[in-house]
Amino acid sequence: MSLTTEQVLRIAHLARIEVSEPEALTTQAHLNGIFALIEQMQAVDTRGIEPMAHAQDLGQRLRDDVVSEPDRRAAFQAVAPETEAGLYLVPKVIE
Amino acid sequence: MNQWEVVIGIETHAQLSSVSKIFSGASTAFGAAPNTQACAVDLALPGVLPVLNRKAVECAIRFGLAIGAQVAPKSVFARKNYFYPDLPKGYQISQFELPVVQGGAITVAVGSGDKAYEKTVNLTRAHLEEDAGKSLHEDFHGKSGIDLNRAGTPLLEIVTEPDMRSSDEAVAYARALHALVRWIGICDGNMQEGSFRCDANVSVRRPGAPYGTRREIKNLNSFRFLKEAIDFEVQWQINEIEEGRAIQQATVLFDPDSGETRMMRSKEDAHDYRYFPDPDLLPLLIPADWIDRVRGELPELPNQKRQRFIAQFGLSAYDATTLTASQEIAAYFEAVVGIAGAANAKPCANWVMVDLAARLNKEGREIGESPVSAAQLGGLIQRIADNTISNNIAKKVFEALWNGEGASADEVIEKQGLRQITDSGAIAALVDEVIAANPGNVAEYRAGKEKAFNALVGQVMKAAKGKANPQQVNALLKEKLAG
Numbered sequence: 001m002s003l004t005t006e007q008v009l010r011i012a013h014l015a016r017i018e019v020s021e022p023e024a025l026t027t028q029a030h031l032n033g034i035f036a037l038i039e040q041m042q043a044v045d046t047r048g049i050e051p052m053a054h055a056q057d058l059g060q061r062l063r064d065d066v067v068s069e070p071d072r073r074a075a076f077q078a079v080a081p082e083t084e085a086g087l088y089l090v091p092k093v094i095e
Numbered sequence: 096m097n098q099w100e101v102v103i104g105i106e107t108h109a110q111l112s113s114v115s116k117i118f119s120g121a122s123t124a125f126g127a128a129p130n131t132q133a134c135a136v137d138l139a140l141p142g143v144l145p146v147l148n149r150k151a152v153e154c155a156i157r158f159g160l161a162i163g164a165q166v167a168p169k170s171v172f173a174r175k176n177y178f179y180p181d182l183p184k185g186y187q188i189s190q191f192e193l194p195v196v197q198g199g200a201i202t203v204a205v206g207s208g209d210k211a212y213e214k215t216v217n218l219t220r221a222h223l224e225e226d227a228g229k230s231l232h233e234d235f236h237g238k239s240g241i242d243l244n245r246a247g248t249p250l251l252e253i254v255t256e257p258d259m260r261s262s263d264e265a266v267a268y269a270r271a272l273h274a275l276v277r278w279i280g281i282c283d284g285n286m287q288e289g290s291f292r293c294d295a296n297v298s299v300r301r302p303g304a305p306y307g308t309r310r311e312i313k314n315l316n317s318f319r320f321l322k323e324a325i326d327f328e329v330q331w332q333i334n335e336i337e338e339g340r341a342i343q344q345a346t347v348l349f350d351p352d353s354g355e356t357r358m359m360r361s362k363e364d365a366h367d368y369r370y371f372p373d374p375d376l377l378p379l380l381i382p383a384d385w386i387d388r389v390r391g392e393l394p395e396l397p398n399q400k401r402q403r404f405i406a407q408f409g410l411s412a413y414d415a416t417t418l419t420a421s422q423e424i425a426a427y428f429e430a431v432v433g434i435a436g437a438a439n440a441k442p443c444a445n446w447v448m449v450d451l452a453a454r455l456n457k458e459g460r461e462i463g464e465s466p467v468s469a470a471q472l473g474g475l476i477q478r479i480a481d482n483t484i485s486n487n488i489a490k491k492v493f494e495a496l497w498n499g500e501g502a503s504a505d506e507v508i509e510k511q512g513l514r515q516i517t518d519s520g521a522i523a524a525l526v527d528e529v530i531a532a533n534p535g536n537v538a539e540y541r542a543g544k545e546k547a548f549n550a551l552v553g554q555v556m557k558a559a560k561g562k563a564n565p566q567q568v569n570a571l572l573k574e575k576l577a578g
Contacts, residue, residue, distance in 0.1 A: 014176070014367055014369065015176075016178055053171040053193070053372040053377075053378050054372065054374065054376075054377050054378060055374075056377065058377050059169075059377055059378060059379070059380035060147050060172075060376055060377040060378060060379045060380065061146070061147075061377075062146075062147050062148070062149040062152065063120070063146045063147065063148060063149065064149060064150075065113045065114055065115050065148050065149060065150035065151075066114070066115060066120060067114055067115045067120055067121070067122045068115070068120030069115075069119060069120040069121040069122075069134035069135075069136075071131040071132070072134065072135075073130045073131050073133070076130070076133075076135075076138060076140075077130070082238070084235055084240065085129065085240070086128055086129035086130050086131070086242070087129050087130065087231065087235070087240030087241055087242055088130070088180075088240070088241040088243070089235055089238040089239070089240055089241070090180040090238060090239050090241055091238060091239070092232065092237055092238055092239050093179065093180055093230065093232075093239050
C-alpha cells in the first residue's frame, strides 16, 4: 500500500497541519517508507493470535468515583490568551 | 403514505450518574460557574493522563445486564479525532471496535387500547465515552465563549438496530429507555439539562426493498421533538423521492419553532474521525465476578415488574405499562395494593393513574412529593370496597387527605360524617319524601320519561348529602315508583 499526494494533503488537512506541495512530497516518501516496513511485518503469519490494543498486556486500573480536583480556574485562565465571564474566548465557530 | 415503509434507528447519549468525570476527579455537578469544574485533564494540559472512573464502568455493566446484552470481558478505548474549540484534546475518548456492551434488546409497549402492541427493539451496542464542553456563540465581541465544565462528563452512547417503523415506535422506545436508565440508577434522565439526548437515523423504502439512504437528526432533547422531527423528515424524504430526487446522506437539525429539519452537513464534508486505540488507556477488563455482583444488585426490572403486574393483579398491558413508567410510581402502586388488597388492584391502578396523577399534574409535583401517602390512598380504597363510602364521596375524602384535613381516610370519614347511608329504612324514608315532594317528575316518569327518573335520583342524593348508596337508591326508587 502507498499513499498519493492527494491523500497526504487530505490527512494534513484533517490534522490541521499546514503542508506545502514540496513538503507533501517529502512527507509522502516518509509515510510510504513506513508502509513498506508494515508490509514486511505483514509477511509474518499471525493466524490465531489475538490482536493487542496496547503494547503492554495489562488491564486498565480504575479510580473510585470521588471528586478530588478543586477549582483552579484563576490559575488556568491566567495563561489563557483571552477570557471573559469565566469563559475561554476563541475565534467564532458555528457549525 | 401506505406504500412507504419508515426505518428508524436511534442513538442516545445518557449522562451517567457519577459525581466525578469519566477520566478525571473534577465534579460533574450541573450548573456551576463556567470552567470551575474543568481540571488539568479536562483542559488537556500537557502531561496529563486519563484514569478511568469505576462508577462509569459499573453503570455500563448495569445497563448491559438490564437489556440482556453481553458485557464485554475486554473492551478498548479509542480516540475519535476532530477539531472543535470545546474539545481541547483534539479528540474524544470513546470506544469503537470493542464496545463495553454488545447486543441486547428492549421490548416496549406501543400505542394504547385496542391498537396497543409490543415491539422488540434490538440494540447494536452501548459504549462509554466522554462529553465535550459547551460553546456559547452569543455576544462576545464576535468571538465564541467556551465552558469546559461538561468536558469529560461520562456518557453511555446506546445504539439500536434500524428496527423501528414509525415515530410512535421511536418515541415508545425512547420513553422505555429513559425509564430504564433511571430505574437502574445510571442516569438522572433530565432532558432539559441534556442528561438524555437522542439522535434519530431516518430513511424510507418500499416494503421489502433494501434500506434507503438515511439522514441523521441530531440532538433531540424531548419526546415531542423526537416525534415531530421524525414525522417531518419522513414526509420530506417521501416528497423528495416522489418528485424524482434522490436522498443524500446528511446530518440535519430540528428547529422546534418551524417544526422543520434542515441540513447541518452533507456526506461530502462528513467527519473522517480516524479512530485508533488510545495509547493512554489500557484495555478495560471486566471479570465475571464483577458482573455477577452487579447482577445480584439489580432491582426487579420494569419489564419483569410489568409482566408480574399483569399476572398477579390481572391488570391490562396498558395499565401495567403506565404503572411501571418509573420505579417511584411502581413502588407507590404496590404499597397502595398492599393495603387495599390484591382483589382491589384495578381500582388501585385507576386511582394512581387517574385521580392521583391528575392532581399531581395540576400542581406540577412528582409522585414522591404526593401529600397523600400510599397508605392513606390504600385505606381510602378499602372504604370504597367495603361500601363505607361511594366513589363520589371518595373523591371528597381524597381532596381532604390532600389538604391535610386528616391522618387517614377513616378519620376524614368520621370527622366529616361522610359514611355512606346503607340502611334501607333510612334510604326508603328519603325516597318517600322525594316522591311526595316531586309529583311532576313522578308523573313524567310514569309517562315513560327516563330522564325524570335521573332527576329523582338526584333529589334523593341531594337530600342524603351525597351519602346514600347509589345502587340502593336506584333499586328502592324503581320499586316504589312501580308500586
